[in-house]
Amino acid sequence: MKPRLGVYKFTSCDGCQLALLNQGEGLLALLERVELTHFPEAGPNAPEAAVDIALIEGSLSTPEEAERIRAIRARSGQLVALGACATAGGIQALRNATEAGSAWRAALYPQPEFIATAERSLPVSALVHVDLELFGCPIDAAQLLAALNALLAGGRYRPSGDSVCGECKRAGHGCVLVGRAEPCLGPVTRAGCGALCPGQGRGCYGCFGPSAQANLASLKTVFANLGLPPDAIERRFAFITAEAFRAAGEKHG
């Protein structure tokens, strides 16, 4: 029997599942090896079926989502969290730092009482056990296919904990931090994108989240020396993966 694969969406932009749908022929090849039980955006819809591998996109931001993730966890073999939303609460977790949950609801909706959302936007690991996290906003599709291949072969997959700087050097990009005095989060951001932003001549904004040993304090000093005011420095870290950088700051300074 083919292994069963389910793709589940929570609060998200659909970008991470689209990274899978964008694989074209690669997707068709994958689909020959697995039984796709649940992937509503692509068609199959069996939310209650047990699966061997569950791919989770999105953060948990409503009471219904908290209930649903627990049920998926209970009937899944391996559970994989995809992207900044599922691993760090996503950009929508910016509301966690404020007292804003209900205030924002009231500001945007004339009748906020019709809207049920939690005060915080949480990563999947906050509520259930996660077997593997893939980072990025969006995830890198090649990395997802490699991870699925490893899991299907009964092996393990661990994303690198190195920083974007290493990929930047390997790609032969000139350093934008040194060369152009552009603030770049590359030194403290997890590798995986292939150093896309420096390749465009701009600084990394941290969409893969913090690298394993991220030393935020020293990079903040570098930014301050570039002339960046403190509020602008804070905004750089309070972005796509704000919660993960906040936790890394508490751990490694």
Next chain:
Amino acid sequence: MAEAKTVSLELPLLARVEGEGALEIAYAQGRIAGLKLRIFEPPRYFEKLLEGRHYSEVPDIVARICGLCPAAYQMSAVQALEAILGLAPTPWISAMRRLFYCGEWIESHCAHLHLLAAPDFFGCGSVVELAAKEAAAVRRGLKLQNLGNRILKFLGGRSIHPVGARVGGFWRAPGAAEAQALLAELQAALPEAEALLDWVLAWPLPESDQVFESVALRDPAGYAIETGRIASDRGLDIGAGEFERHFSEHQVPHSTAFHCLHDGRPYLVGPLARLNVNSDRLPLDIRQRLHQAGIALPSRNPFHSAAARAVEVLYALREAVRLLSDYAPNDTPYLEAGARAGCGCGVTEAPRGILWHRYELDEHGLVRQARIVPPTAQNQARIEADLAATLAALAEAPEPELRRRAETVIRNYDPCISCATHFLTLKVER
């Protein structure tokens, strides 16, 4: 009166759309007494989290509203912000923005046509089933989708949440050799986009005749994509800044997505609306092919949206070839400006229809207020009206049939429910 009967169904979908939704229909004496398309995609509060951010951060933030059309969000935002900052894009920047946008139209339309819509018209549950029946067409579609992604990567580094666009232009001008290689691939794919249009024009699209207003951008220079005035087939003709005087959003209790109305009435945005408003801007050969296929413009059959998407894939691919043909790298790929306080609006044609933004900046260039009206909010009321028209005749139909028709109607609008849904729960009372 017939005995009241309530049945609840879990629908696979809104399999083949984005996000979460449900449909409730109540029939009384064989007529529709109530119809609600419920959207309960959790709100993400983008308009609030933009507040206090610097204008230069906006393109990377708004991209995250939707994985299917991130470039559209970026382009509406930069237009609005540049209006405040007093930046006028150079011809090179304008041409590259149109090229960038063509990539997104090709990618998004091909994904919708093949992965989401086509299975409906071939009696298949998903693209996996369809691939067994129509292998060559599916492969062609995935290839064209990938080419759209290639265009996005050319200017943006990656196709989902591209990192190349900025306020004022692009971070970098790709090299001539890169452009040549892409151009060669696009040229080679032109016959495939022609074949895609022929394939879709042969689909058994359902008959339907409905009255609605089509709203789209209109541009003197050509088929409007990234610039233009907001126009309709009922004489509307306004600039982006006048949008709020004519269009208003309403919260309805059954949905987290707003209903946006034009002068209090539902209207259509998206590929068919664009074709209806801009048929005279289409190349003659494309108009002739539509005519031969029996599609007269303006069309009052919402299902012609599928044909409109195939038309736009071909048009966008031709545009991309044209824009790349005389490509030269530019050493000023972006313009810079000092911060300035003010208010500005921007509107472009996302694959799903007009996408309107308004920002207010303070003197430090920080966002004081943001308002974003996505296409799905604009089509919401029209989808309900279409469902009411289509399902009226099905009061006695068995539920699987009702559900199939409802899904086909909803999917035809390509609602991107994460910006405004994936399980359609169907609740019928009769």
